[in-house]
Amino acid sequence: MRIKMIIMCFILCFITSWAIGQEVKLGALQDTTGATSDVGKDEALGVREATQYYNDMGGINGKKIRLFQYDYGYRVPEAITTYKRFRDYDKVAMVLGWGTGDTEALSPTINADKMPYLSSSFSGHLCDPKKTPYNFVYGTDYSTNARGAITYWFEEVWKKDPKWKELRDKGAKPKFVCFMDTSSPYATAPIKAIKEQATILGFEIGPDNNIGLTALDTKSQVIAAKGFGANLVWHGNTTMSVSAAMKDAYALGLGADHIVNNWGFDENLPKLAGPAAEGAMGLLGCALFIDEYPGKKKVLDYAKKLNPGVPLENRLIRTVQGWVKVGMAVEAMKRADKAGKLNGPGIKEAFETFKDWPGLKEFGGQLVTLTPTDHRYSSIVRVARVIKGKPQTVAELDMRAKFPDRWAGWLGW
Amino acid sequence: MRKPLLMLLIMIFGISGVMGCAGLRPTDDAGKPKITLERVEIASMFPWVDLPARTPLGLGFVLNVDNPSGYNIMLDNIKFTVSFEAAPGKYIEIATPTVYDRIYFPPKTTSQYRVVSIMDSGTIRLTLLVAQAPKVQELKLNAGDLIKDWYAKVGDFKFGIKVHEGMAVFSTEKGDVFVPFEGTFPKK
Numbered sequence: 001m002r003i004k005m006i007i008m009c010f011i012l013c014f015i016t017s018w019a020i021g022q023e024v025k026l027g028a029l030q031d032t033t034g035a036t037s038d039v040g041k042d043e044a045l046g047v048r049e050a051t052q053y054y055n056d057m058g059g060i061n062g063k064k065i066r067l068f069q070y071d072y073g074y075r076v077p078e079a080i081t082t083y084k085r086f087r088d089y090d091k092v093a094m095v096l097g098w099g100t101g102d103t104e105a106l107s108p109t110i111n112a113d114k115m116p117y118l119s120s121s122f123s124g125h126l127c128d129p130k131k132t133p134y135n136f137v138y139g140t141d142y143s144t145n146a147r148g149a150i151t152y153w154f155e156e157v158w159k160k161d162p163k164w165k166e167l168r169d170k171g172a173k174p175k176f177v178c179f180m181d182t183s184s185p186y187a188t189a190p191i192k193a194i195k196e197q198a199t200i201l202g203f204e205i206g207p208d209n210n211i212g213l214t215a216l217d218t219k220s221q222v223i224a225a226k227g228f229g230a231n232l233v234w235h236g237n238t239t240m241s242v243s244a245a246m247k248d249a250y251a252l253g254l255g256a257d258h259i260v261n262n263w264g265f266d267e268n269l270p271k272l273a274g275p276a277a278e279g280a281m282g283l284l285g286c287a288l289f290i291d292e293y294p295g296k297k298k299v300l301d302y303a304k305k306l307n308p309g310v311p312l313e314n315r316l317i318r319t320v321q322g323w324v325k326v327g328m329a330v331e332a333m334k335r336a337d338k339a340g341k342l343n344g345p346g347i348k349e350a351f352e353t354f355k356d357w358p359g360l361k362e363f364g365g366q367l368v369t370l371t372p373t374d375h376r377y378s379s380i381v382r383v384a385r386v387i388k389g390k391p392q393t394v395a396e397l398d399m400r401a402k403f404p405d406r407w408a409g410w411l412g413w
Numbered sequence: 414m415r416k417p418l419l420m421l422l423i424m425i426f427g428i429s430g431v432m433g434c435a436g437l438r439p440t441d442d443a444g445k446p447k448i449t450l451e452r453v454e455i456a457s458m459f460p461w462v463d464l465p466a467r468t469p470l471g472l473g474f475v476l477n478v479d480n481p482s483g484y485n486i487m488l489d490n491i492k493f494t495v496s497f498e499a500a501p502g503k504y505i506e507i508a509t510p511t512v513y514d515r516i517y518f519p520p521k522t523t524s525q526y527r528v529v530s531i532m533d534s535g536t537i538r539l540t541l542l543v544a545q546a547p548k549v550q551e552l553k554l555n556a557g558d559l560i561k562d563w564y565a566k567v568g569d570f571k572f573g574i575k576v577h578e579g580m581a582v583f584s585t586e587k588g589d590v591f592v593p594f595e596g597t598f599p600k601k
Contacts, residue, residue: 032509033536037544041509048492052589067490068513073536214542240543272547308593309494309578 023066024059024333024342026051027086028096034074035213036099036186038240039263039318043120044069045310046322047096049302054326060333060342068092076102080109087113093333094118094347096325100186107132114344116351118329120321122262122285123189127375128412134344136351138325139285140366140378142261143193143413146234148381148397149259149283150176150194153232154201156395157257157281164231177206177225177256179245180236181213187236190261192413194234206230211245213237218245222252235260243272250276257281266317270389277386281394284382286324287364288391289315295362299323324365331359351375374411444482446518446583448491450576450596451475456529461564464557467535468564474510474528474576476594480518486583486590488516488526493579493594495530497563498572500552505545505559508532509578534560570599 028047031040051067059065068090072078079102086092095110097103097119104125110117111134118136119126124143126135140148158164158174167174176198180187191208198205206228209221215237222245225233233249233256235242242264249256250273258280260269265282267290273280287293299320303312335350336342357368366378379400384391400407456471472495480486492511496504510530518524541549541556549556566572579594 033507033540033544035539035543037540038546041544044509056588066513069511071509071511073539214539216542216546238543240546305591306580307578309580309595 022063024063024337025066025068025090025092026094026096026329027083027090027092028067028069029072029079029082029098029102030069031074031098032071034072035184036074036238036263038268039238039266039316040074040098042314042316042318043098043322043325044071045303045307045315046299046319047326048322049299049306049319050323050326052306053298053302053323054330060330061337063337063342065330065333072098072102074099074101076105080106083109087115093342094329094344096329097121100189101184103135104185107135110134114348116332116344116347118325118332120325121186121189122377123185124193124376124410124413125189127377129372129375131412132375134348136328136370136375137377138328138360138365139262139321140283140381141376142190143410144376144379144399145262145283145381146190146194147197147403147410148399149281149383150197150203150232150234151201151399151402152381152383152395152397153257153259153281154203158231167231173202173204174231175206175229176203176232176234177209177228177230178234178236179209179211179218179221179225179242180234181215181241182208182210184213184237186263187213187261191236193410203232211237211241213241215241216244218248219252221245222248222254225249225256226252226254230254230256232257232259235264237261238263239266239268239272243269243277246273246276246280265384265391267391268316269391270386278389280386282384282386282391284317284384284391284393285365286317286320286360288317289319290390291364293320293362293364295323299363320363324360324363327359327363327365328368331357376411379407444480444484445590446486446581446592447477447479447481448579448581448592448594449477449479450594450598451477451525453570453574453598455568457531458568461534461561464534464538464560467533469531469533470564470567471529471531472574474530476526476528477523478518478526478581479523480520483520484585485517485519486585488518489513489582489584489589491526491528491579491581493528493576496575496577498575499548499554499559503548503552504573504575505541505548507537507540534564537563573601574598 030044094116100121100123103119103121122137122139122141124141211218260282262283270277332350336346352372354368354370366380381397383395385394452475454473456473462468490513495508496506499505575597577595581592583590
């Protein structure tokens with residue numbers, strides 16, 4: 001009897017130590033020094049802090065997440081070689097990716113490898129499982145967002161704002177131009193969609209203006225837009241470059257309104273652009289760091305715990321986006337693990353079971369529904385506006401409900 | 414019959430103890446590890462080529478890892494931000510090296526641990542033009558001139574190199590221990 005008891009104790013000890021030793025490896029590509037580091041560094045901090053939080057809460061059903069987080073400086077070749085290390089040596093369960101260029105460049109490889117890939121690129125090209133079955137995004141895709149932003153501006157500003165009354169009364173069409181880095185896959189990803197939406201709404205579309213992601217002087221582009229008589233500008237770059245363009249537009253009296261893609265619109269925009277950013281509209285994927293949201297305490301606690309040297313006043317919405325990204329990955333891995341399939345195909349299938357999943361609401365995210373035929377994270381577009389120097393949410397548009405006949409046809413571009 | 418079984422159990426217990434714990438114990442405050450910057454070294458250097466060409470620069474950061482506890486501790490990962498002095502007392506962030514190699518530090522020892530970070534003038538330029546652009550503009554500096562000046566002076570460490578936002582995570586059987594650190598070289 002005593003021997004049996006001892007055997008049971010030893011077996012329990014052994015199982016416990018084996019379970020403690022189990023890990024789930026997670027690779028993360030980050031840009032903390034490259035062309036999108038103005039938003040990338042803060043997101044990387046959020047990813048690291050969120051991973052620690054989920055580990056402290058028990059990881060993936062008791063398995064610790066071991067995060068490998070590397071700066072690839074927004075260089076596609078370095079992203080590709082780092083991915084190979086994740087796959088061949090670190091043996092990660094899934095990858096948290098970053099830019100559109102590298103995510104799209106890696107897409108054929110990760111899909112052949114059956115490697116789930118949750119990216120900070122919300123390119124619409126990554127949302128059609130027929131073409132990219134292992135790619136996932138953790139925000140409303142750029143194309144849906146861009147369509148939503150221009151629709152909101154048309155309905156709520158062009159049709160109602162006294163600023164445009166004279167032109168409205170004359171029966172003028174709103175004139176629209178795009179400012180973006182024409183060599184950047186991120187900046188160009190939603191251009192086809194927003195131009196189609198502009199056409200649907202009856203805009204006159206002017207020539208594109210190429211503004212680099214590192215641009216400090218955009219006067220010639222602003223003068224060109226002024227020459228066209230633009231009433232609305234779409235900014236497709238990240239915050240630094242967008243702020244430079246807004247300052248020049250303000251100084252040169254362009255007079256147009258601004259709508260900005262998700263990665264160009266955050267707490268830093270009014271700080272960098274000052275009064276030039278007042279009234280600008282942009283797209284938010286989740287709560288701003290400074291907002292009130294249910295998960296704020298844990299976000300703050302882990303920011304202080306892991307990165308006490310980074311002042312909280314410098315933190316951005318990007319930190320919260322890091323939490324959204326990790327939260328979504330953790331949920332999929334937990335579901336896959338519970339099903340006994342903590343591997344590529346199992347995690348993909350787990351993502352595709354998300355139906356109105358509310359887990360991201362605590363960070364100001366949307367209900368998430370993913371299916372084997374549609375990887376668009378949500379049809380909800382959250383539009384914000386800089387009011388008294390602070391971005392504030394002004395509307396949420398459900399693009400599927402608003403354009404039910406077109407929604408299916410917008411998948412994948 | 415009972416004796417071999419007992420021996421087998423003792424062996425299993427021993428092996429699982431070694432595999433599962435590896436001599437790690439929780440570090441209380443008195444025994445918490447400490448990290449300090451010992452020095453910065455040039456790991457590799459190349460002749461300057463004007464931008465936009467990239468000139469590589471390898472820096473080695475030698476860190477002292479002090480383990481005052483009576484137990485082995487395992488470093489799980491370490492990251493820190495590197496900043497260069499752009500004007501007297503004004504630093505600009507250049508890179509954030511991160512290392513995930515696991516390494517054990519014996520009890521009651523101070524060991525040296527080197528992190529080598531490879532940078533290049535092109536990447537530094539991008540950082541100065543994007544994430545650090547507000548600071549560069551505030552100091553009224555030209556990014557290209559500043560980088561060239563750093564490359565000319567770095568061999569003699571004629572400007573300060575700061576390590577900050579440092580965080581080392583040590584694993585123990587009771588959970589992770591977080592050790593923040595910072596330092597500047599040359600020490601003034």
